[in-house]
Amino acid sequence: MQVGRSIKIPRLCYNLKLICDKNTTACPKEFRQIESVRTLIFESNKHEQVKKVLHRIFITPSKLRTLHFTNCPIRKLPNSISNLKHLRCIRLKGASFKALPQSIGSLRNLQFMAISNCSNLASLPTSLGGLLSLQTLEISNCDNLASLPASLDGLQNLQILKISNCNNIESLPASLGGLQKLKTLEISNCNNLASLPASLGGIQKLKILKISFCGNLASIPASPGSLQNLQILKISFCDNLASIPASPGSLQNLQILEIIYCKNLASLLASLGGLQKLQTLNVSYCDNFGNLPASLGGLQNLQTLKINYCNNLSSLPASLGGVQNLQTLNISYCDNFASLPASLGGLQNLQTLNISYCNNFASLPASLGGLQNLQTLKINYCNNLSSLPASLGDVQNLKTLEISNCDNLASLPTSLGGIQKLQTLKISHCDNLASLPASLGGLQNLQTLEICRCDNLASLPASLGGLENLQIMRIIDCKNLASLPTSLGGVQKLQILRIIDCKNLASLPVSLGGLQKLQVPCIL
Numbered sequence: 001m002q003v004g005r006s007i008k009i010p011r012l013c014y015n016l017k018l019i020c021d022k023n024t025t026a027c028p029k030e031f032r033q034i035e036s037v038r039t040l041i042f043e044s045n046k047h048e049q050v051k052k053v054l055h056r057i058f059i060t061p062s063k064l065r066t067l068h069f070t071n072c073p074i075r076k077l078p079n080s081i082s083n084l085k086h087l088r089c090i091r092l093k094g095a096s097f098k099a100l101p102q103s104i105g106s107l108r109n110l111q112f113m114a115i116s117n118c119s120n121l122a123s124l125p126t127s128l129g130g131l132l133s134l135q136t137l138e139i140s141n142c143d144n145l146a147s148l149p150a151s152l153d154g155l156q157n158l159q160i161l162k163i164s165n166c167n168n169i170e171s172l173p174a175s176l177g178g179l180q181k182l183k184t185l186e187i188s189n190c191n192n193l194a195s196l197p198a199s200l201g202g203i204q205k206l207k208i209l210k211i212s213f214c215g216n217l218a219s220i221p222a223s224p225g226s227l228q229n230l231q232i233l234k235i236s237f238c239d240n241l242a243s244i245p246a247s248p249g250s251l252q253n254l255q256i257l258e259i260i261y262c263k264n265l266a267s268l269l270a271s272l273g274g275l276q277k278l279q280t281l282n283v284s285y286c287d288n289f290g291n292l293p294a295s296l297g298g299l300q301n302l303q304t305l306k307i308n309y310c311n312n313l314s315s316l317p318a319s320l321g322g323v324q325n326l327q328t329l330n331i332s333y334c335d336n337f338a339s340l341p342a343s344l345g346g347l348q349n350l351q352t353l354n355i356s357y358c359n360n361f362a363s364l365p366a367s368l369g370g371l372q373n374l375q376t377l378k379i380n381y382c383n384n385l386s387s388l389p390a391s392l393g394d395v396q397n398l399k400t401l402e403i404s405n406c407d408n409l410a411s412l413p414t415s416l417g418g419i420q421k422l423q424t425l426k427i428s429h430c431d432n433l434a435s436l437p438a439s440l441g442g443l444q445n446l447q448t449l450e451i452c453r454c455d456n457l458a459s460l461p462a463s464l465g466g467l468e469n470l471q472i473m474r475i476i477d478c479k480n481l482a483s484l485p486t487s488l489g490g491v492q493k494l495q496i497l498r499i500i501d502c503k504n505l506a507s508l509p510v511s512l513g514g515l516q517k518l519q520v521p522c523i524l
Contacts, residue, residue, distance in 0.1 A: 039066040058083050069095055075120070082106035090114075098122050098144075105130030114138040121145050129154025136160040143167055153178025164188040171195055177202035184208040191215050201226025201250070212236040219243070226250045236260040244269050251275055258282040265289050273298025273319075284308040291315060297322030309333040314360075321346030332356040339363065345370025356380040363387070369394030381405040393418035404428040404452075411435065417442030417463075428452035435459070441466030452476040459483060465490035474498040481505050489514045499523050 058080035065088045072095040082103035089112040098120045105127025111134060115121065121142045129151030137158060139145065146168045153175035161182060163169065170192045177199025185206060187193065193214045198221045206227055211217065217238045222245035231253055235241065241262045254275050259265060265286045273295025281302060283289055289310040297319025305326060307313060313334045321343025329350060331337055337358040345367025353374060355361055361382040369391030377398060379385065386408045393415025401422060403409065409430045417439025425446060427433065434456045441463025449470060451457065458480045465487025473494060475481065481502045488494075489511020496519060497512075499505065512518065 037064055039068075040064055041068040041070070042072065043070045065089065067091070069093065072096065077101050077104070079103040085109065088112065091116075093117050096120055100125050100128075102127045104128070107131060109133050112136045114140075115142060116140045118142050119144060123147070124149050126151045128152070131155060132157060134158055136162075138162045139166060140164040141166075145169060147171070148173055148176075150175050152176060155179060156181060158182055160184045162186040163190060165190070167191045169193055172197055174199045176200060179203055180205060182206055186210040187212075187214060189213040193217055195219065196221055204228060206230055208232045210234045211238060213238075215239050217241055220245065222250075227254075229253050232256045234258040234260075235262060237262075239263045241265055243267060253277050256280045259284075259286060261285040263287050267291075268293060270295065272296060276300060278302050280304045280306075282306040282308075283310060286310050288312060292317055294319050296320060299323050301325055304328040304330075306330040307332075307334060311335045313337050315339055316341055318343050320344065323347065325349050328352045328354075330354045331358060334358050336360050340365055342367050344368065347371060348373060350374050352376040352378075354378045354380075355382060357382075359383050361385060364389055364392075366391050368392060371395055372397060374398055376400040378402040379404075379406060383407045385409055387411060388413050390415045392416060395419060396421060398422055400424040402426040403430060405430070407431050409433055412437055414439045416440065420444060422446055424448045426450040426452075427454060429454070431455050433457055436461055438463045440464060443467060445469050448472040450474040450476075451478060453478070455479050457481055460485055462487050464488055467491050468493065470494055472496045475500070475502060477501040479503055483507075484509055486511050488512060491515065492517065494518050 058078055063086050064084050065086060067084065067087060067089070068091045070093045075097045077097060077100060079101045081101060084107060087107050087110055090110060091114045094117045097118065099122065102125045104125060110131050113134060113136070115138070119142065122144050123146065126149045128149050134155050135157055137155070137160070139162070143166065145166050150173045152173055158179050159181055161184070167190060169190050171194065174197045176197050180203070182203050183205055185208070191214065194216050195218070200221055207229055209230060209232070215238065218240045227250060230251055233254060233256070236258070239262065242264045243266065244259070255277055257278060257280070260282065263286065266288050267290060270293050272293050278299050279301055281304070284306065285308065290312045291314065294317045296317050302323050303325055305328070308330070311334060314336045315338060318341045320341050326347050327349055329352070332354065333356070335358065338360045339362065342365045344365050350371050351373055353376070356378065357380065359382065362384045366389045368389050374395050375397055377400070380402070381404070383406065385406045387410065390413045392413050396419065398419050399421055401424070404426070405428070407430065410432050414437045416437055422443050423445055425443070425448070428450070429452065431454065433454045438461045440461055446467050447469055449467070449472070453476065455478065457478050459482065462485045464485050468491070470491045471493055473496070476498070477500065479502070482504050486509045488509055492515065494515050495517050508523070
């Protein structure tokens with residue numbers, strides 16, 4: 001509804017959107033009859049009458065619950081905003097004011113406040129601490145805002161605090177530690193934020209702490225007995241952060257720890273092993289990160305360990321075998337990573353092991369056979385890997401084996417045929433692989449076999465005919481492959497056969513004609 005034109009507001013109007021444009025000269029008398037409005041969305045261009053319009057709205061007795069301002073040109077909200085006794089939610093976006101009125105602290109029923117894109121806003125009133133019912137406070141894209149008021153600790157019911165893109169904020173008040181009901185604290189894109197207050201550790205109910213794109217943040221405070229109920233800690237794109245200290249006994253309920261793109265981070269807290277409830281640990285894109293502490297083995301509930309793009313990482317501690325509930329281990333793009341500890345075989349619950357883009361990785365330990373619950377093994381772009389251990393055949397629950405771009409891999413172990421539950425075998429871009437073991441025919445449950453870009457592979461074993469459950473077979477760009485075994489005609493469940501760009505393959509075995517379930521094969 002555009003203010004200034006002939007309008008008629010229904011007496012039982014609950015939701016109202018007002019637009020003040022250049023035709024607005026005064027506040028219509030109809031605003032005296034908006035007692036029933038619950039939600040008011042106010043939009044305006046730059047016009048001198050806006051403040052009068054707002055004042056008329058504010059002094060009118062109302063049951064207003066939600067108030068949105070967008071692109072409001074006035075420099076100050078009317079003090080009469082304190083009349084909105086029933087207000088629950090207020091959003092201020094793109095406003096020109098430099099400050100909020102002290103009277104805003106009288107909105108005792110306000111539960112949600114969001115302030116965004118208010119580039120002139122320099123400070124928040126001390127009365128902010130009087131918003132006793134406030135549960136969520138979001139402040140974003142307020143470049144001129146230098147600080148939060150010390151009265152912040154008056155927000156005794158605040159549960160969520162989010163601050164983003166406020167580049168003028170250098171620190172948070174010590175009173176932050178007084179927010180005893182705060183559950184979520186998110187700080188992002190505050191480039192001048194240099195530190196967090198030591199009082200942070202006093203927020204006993206804090207469950208989620210996320211800090212991102214705070215390039216000037218150098219440290220996280222270590223407070224005795226701090227953050228006992230914190231469950232999620234995520235820190236990303238904080239280039240100046242060198243370490244994450246923690247006092248003994250802290251972070252006892254932490255479940256997820258993610259450190260991403262912190263280039264100066266050299267190590268994790270020495271007391272890492274004391275985080276008994278930690279389930280996920282992710283360290284990625286930390287160029288200076290060296291090795292995990294020996295205390296890693298104390299993480300009895302850790303289920304997922306991911307380390308990516310950490311070029312200084314050379315190995316994992318021997319204590320890794322003590323992480324008895326680990327289910328997923330993923331190490332990728334760590335150029336200096338050379339080996340896994342022999343204790344790897346002690347990970348009885350490990351289900352997925354992925355080693356990718358680790359050019360210095362040379363071998364898997366013989367203890368690999370102890371991974372009785374491993375279901376997926378992927379090794380990609382490990383050019384220094386020349387062989388797989390014979391113990392691979394002991395991994396009886398393995399269902400998927402993928403090996404790609406391992407240029408020095410010369411052979412697969414004969415024991416491969418003993419993996420009775422293997423369903424998918426994919427081998428690609430292994431230029432030095434000359435043959436597949438004859439034991440391959442023992443894979444009674446293999447359903448998918450893919451061989452791609454193995455230039456040295458000249459033939460497939462005759463035992464291939466023993467793959468009685470094979471349904472899909474793809475052979476792509478194997479330049480030296482000269483023939484397929486006649487026994488392939490015995491693979492009665494084969495449905496899809498794709499042979500593409502195998503230039504040395506002159507013919508197909510006649511026995512393929514006996515495959516009743518085979519769809520039209522693709523031979524290119």
